[in-house]
Amino acid sequence: EVQLVESGGGMVQPGGSLRLSCEVSGLTVSDIYMTWVRQAPGKGLEWVSVINSAGRTWSADSVKDRFTISRDNSKNTVYLQMNNLRDEDTAVYYCARDMGWGSTASWCDYWGQGTLVTVSS
Amino acid sequence: DTQMTQSPSFVSASVGDRVTITCRASQGISNWLAWYQQKPGKAPKLLIYAASTLQSGVPSRFSGSGFGTDFTLTISSLKPEDFGNYYCQQAKYFPLTFGGGTKVEIK
Numbered sequence A: 001e002v003q004l005v006e007s008g009g010g011m012v013q014p015g016g017s018l019r020l021s022c023e024v025s026g027l028t029v030s031d032i033y034m035t036w037v038r039q040a041p042g043k044g045l046e047w048v049s050v051i052n053s054a055g056r057t058w059s060a061d062s063v064k065d066r067f068t069i070s071r072d073n074s075k076n077t078v079y080l081q082m083n084n085l086r087d088e089d090t091a092v093y094y095c096a097r098d099m100g101w102g103s104t105a106s107w108c109d110y111w112g113q114g115t116l117v118t119v120s121s
Numbered sequence B: 001d002t003q004m005t006q007s008p009s010f011v012s013a014s015v016g017d018r019v020t021i022t023c024r025a026s027q028g029i030s031n032w033l034a035w036y037q038q039k040p041g042k043a044p045k046l047l048i049y050a051a052s053t054l055q056s057g058v059p060s061r062f063s064g065s066g067f068g069t070d071f072t073l074t075i076s077s078l079k080p081e082d083f084g085n086y087y088c089q090q091a092k093y094f095p096l097t098f099g100g101g102t103k104v105e106i107k
Helices: none
Strands: A003-007 A010-012 A018-025 A033-039 A045-051 A057-059 A067-072 A077-082 A091-098 A108-111 A115-119 B004-007 B010-013 B019-025 B033-038 B045-049 B062-067 B070-075 B084-090 B102-106
Touching: A003 A091, A018 A033, A018 A091, A018 A115, A033 A067, A033 A077, A045 A067, A045 A077, A045 A091, A045 B084, A057 A067, A077 A091, A108 B045, B004 B084, B010 B019, B019 B033, B019 B084, B019 B102, B033 B062, B045 B062, B070 B084
Parallel strands: A010 A115, B010 B102
Antiparallel strands: A003 A018, A018 A077, A033 A045, A033 A091, A045 A057, A067 A077, A091 A108, A091 A115, B004 B019, B019 B070, B033 B045, B033 B084, B062 B070, B084 B102
16 A cells, blocks of 8 residues: 655745655555645645656756755655755645656645644744 | 746636637647636646647536647536636647636626
């Protein structure tokens, strides 16, 4: 059974940092694309970042230079390091398996339950 | 960026009704389109990918069509459990982008 479990969310002041984790079971993160998607309270879905099997990454302009996606193959875990957080980064953050291949991302079939990040002074 | 415009933003329909949601891309995306269903407090669920391929385990009353810039999601006969928000997503170009969502309410 495939499971994705996020952790690391919480409340942080503007300008602060957080690292989200997504522990994966039933899949091998080094073989697949993994994505972070977020959803601000009462709003729609926003794609954040993706890492492919080769370790190449892509990110939304809104988080580029502030957020970094990475993975630890030995822990089968994907991370989202979030620096210089802003009020508008407040959201539920979901990790998901992207069905992409090569240099092509696609759509997500397995999702975690989400972790809430609140940026507030 | 590729803008995805969904319509309508809200639909209220009765059990058994046929419901159609449309999604328009600001540029051609071939068939690089997916549809998701999301219920309150839950993660999105993949329904359709590659514009018209039904994800495993999804009921056959859901179908997708379209190519290029115009796409539709159809629920052929609405069931009570189909309430929720529906989103389209393009995967042709980075950044990947979602539509604004359609809320489906059961009358």
